[in-house]
Amino acid sequence: MPTYNLTVNNQAVSVDAPADMALLWVLRDKLGITGPKYGCGLNVCKACTCLVNGQAVSTCAIKVSQVANKKITTIEGLAGGPDGTVLHPVQRAWLERDVPQCGFCQPGQIMAAVDLLSRTKNPTDAEIDAIENMCRCGTYGRIREAIKAAGAMMT
Numbered sequence: 822m823p824t825y826n827l828t829v830n831n832q833a834v835s836v837d838a839p840a841d842m843a844l845l846w847v848l849r850d851k852l853g854i855t856g857p858k859y860g861c862g863l864n865v866c867k868a869c870t871c872l873v874n875g876q877a878v879s880t881c882a883i884k885v886s887q888v889a890n891k892k893i894t895t896i897e898g899l900a901g902g903p904d905g906t907v908l909h910p911v912q913r914a915w916l917e918r919d920v921p922q923c924g925f926c927q928p929g930q931i932m933a934a935v936d937l938l939s940r941t942k943n944p945t946d947a948e949i950d951a952i953e954n955m956c957r958c959g960t961y962g963r964i965r966e967a968i969k970a971a972g973a974m975m976t
């Protein structure tokens with residue numbers, strides 16, 4: 822079985838995995854990082870969204886062999902500060918707006934929002950609505966408000 826070197830949440834890791842294993846399962850089953858969620862496994866729901874080199878990616882739809890030597894960020898690696906307890910502005914906005922209901926989709930929603938705000942701090946409603954992450958609890962209104970609030974915090 823091949824070995825792949827990745828940087829996950831700023832830590833260098835090596836994993837032995839089949840080349841076609843989805844990154845989602847490397848994160849969850851080999852590394853015990855369970856923030857990225859399994860919803861559909863079909864690149865539809867986006868509950869598994871993480872950042873690969875800063876870009877939002879459905880980790881169920883990308884193979885570990887495609888992310889060798891790349892930088893992966895999951896919800897667990899988003900907070901900063903010397904001890905990793907300073908929440909990212911998107912996380913703060915999510916808490917302030919009380920966005921989650923069941924919470925299942927929210928790690929993916931937050932990572933998609935971080936990607937969007939890395940490209941624009943003042944996204945339009947259309948840009949926010951272009952995020953394809955599904956929420957069965959229907960929190961879209963509060964997600965939109967929180968993204969705008971986070972963008973304002975980041976300017």
Ligand code: FES
Nearest residue numbers: 860861862867881
């Ligand atoms: S689990 Fe990856 S898109 Fe649904």
Ligand code: FES
Nearest residue numbers: 923924956957958
């Ligand atoms: S908060 Fe329940 S699926 Fe989004």
